[in-house]
Amino acid sequence: MPMNSARSGRRSALDLPRTPTGIDQVFHAVRARKPRRIVDLPAEPRWRSEYVARDVRGPRMTLGEFGYRREELHHAHGGVDETATVGPVQILTPEGLDRLAEVCDKLEGAAGSSRFIATRRLRSADLVSTFINNMMRDRTFLLTCSRLAGVPLIPHPLRIPTAQINYFEGRGRPEIVRWHRDGMDYVFTIQLSGEDDYEGGRFTYFQGRTDEFTGVTEADPRIREAPCGERGATLFLHGSRIFHAVTPVTEGRRVTLVISFFCPYFARQDSNTFWHLAGDDGIPATIPSWLRLKWPVRDPAMDYSLRAGSPVITWEDVEGA
Ligand SMILES: O=C(O)CCC(=O)C(=O)O
Numbered sequence: 001m002p003m004n005s006a007r008s009g010r011r012s013a014l015d016l017p018r019t020p021t022g023i024d025q026v027f028h029a030v031r032a033r034k035p036r037r038i039v040d041l042p043a044e045p046r047w048r049s050e051y052v053a054r055d056v057r058g059p060r061m062t063l064g065e066f067g068y069r070r071e072e073l074h075h076a077h078g079g080v081d082e083t084a085t086v087g088p089v090q091i092l093t094p095e096g097l098d099r100l101a102e103v104c105d106k107l108e109g110a111a112g113s114s115r116f117i118a119t120r121r122l123r124s125a126d127l128v129s130t131f132i133n134n135m136m137r138d139r140t141f142l143l144t145c146s147r148l149a150g151v152p153l154i155p156h157p158l159r160i161p162t163a164q165i166n167y168f169e170g171r172g173r174p175e176i177v178r179w180h181r182d183g184m185d186y187v188f189t190i191q192l193s194g195e196d197d198y199e200g201g202r203f204t205y206f207q208g209r210t211d212e213f214t215g216v217t218e219a220d221p222r223i224r225e226a227p228c229g230e231r232g233a234t235l236f237l238h239g240s241r242i243f244h245a246v247t248p249v250t251e252g253r254r255v256t257l258v259i260s261f262f263c264p265y266f267a268r269q270d271s272n273t274f275w276h277l278a279g280d281d282g283i284p285a286t287i288p289s290w291l292r293l294k295w296p297v298r299d300p301a302m303d304y305s306l307r308a309g310s311p312v313i314t315w316e317d318v319e320g321a
């Protein structure tokens, strides 16, 4: 079993609030503001394909191990999309990680507060950072992510949620990630700080179906902690099917980059909902993105790659490892 049970901090993990749903989600959508644009962009190092680590492999859990039945999962290309978690793995070389951490540090001033899921975050980081944009659209990086998840992946065409930097500091109001499931299906979280840099900040998840989460108690052994303390630790999560949260950072500073991908072949099964997105970005910003996601296409790999400004990744590419 790749992940350890959360012994320490289990109590505080379940004390975390849950992301609003239903009518509360609509209130968030009405109040939420479109992500800010920053005018003075910091100078950045150049992204290089060599920053992608070689032969990235890690422990994997299936959605079956979370209680999902095969018939509930996406089927395509003779297989089942059943990867629940992979990792943590080191997806970047030490130098690549240093450069990415530098880039994310410099963007902190542009982060905005939110009470929806993560307390302080910068949405659409790839629209302001050429480094992150190029990293996410690098064919070697995309193939590495696709092979970890087992399906062809490109950056999500919704654009605003596709690259989010979360910042946590242990002073003032506690900075957390509420219990939530992501709107996104294919989510990689890269730790840009190491556990020596902060206290708290545990990545906690529920190893059960999302419809079993309500009413879960502190003693439930399915509340677990992912061992993501190492700097650079990258965890893949089938985000829409797994409840997860981050406990408050009580001291120091924790920074993560959360990148969300899209499988063009499963475009119709994409798990995002309009109100989940609008809860974070507001209604006006969500409408055009939503149309771009839902508009039918003829050739999914090609057409969605155009929408996401990404190289094309096909099933054949994933298999040709
Ligand atoms: O910062 C983290 O470790 C996880 C963040 C997360 O789950 C999210 O932003 O959706």
Ligand SMILES: [Fe+2]
Binding pocket: 180, 181, 182, 239, 244
């Ligand atoms: Fe999340």
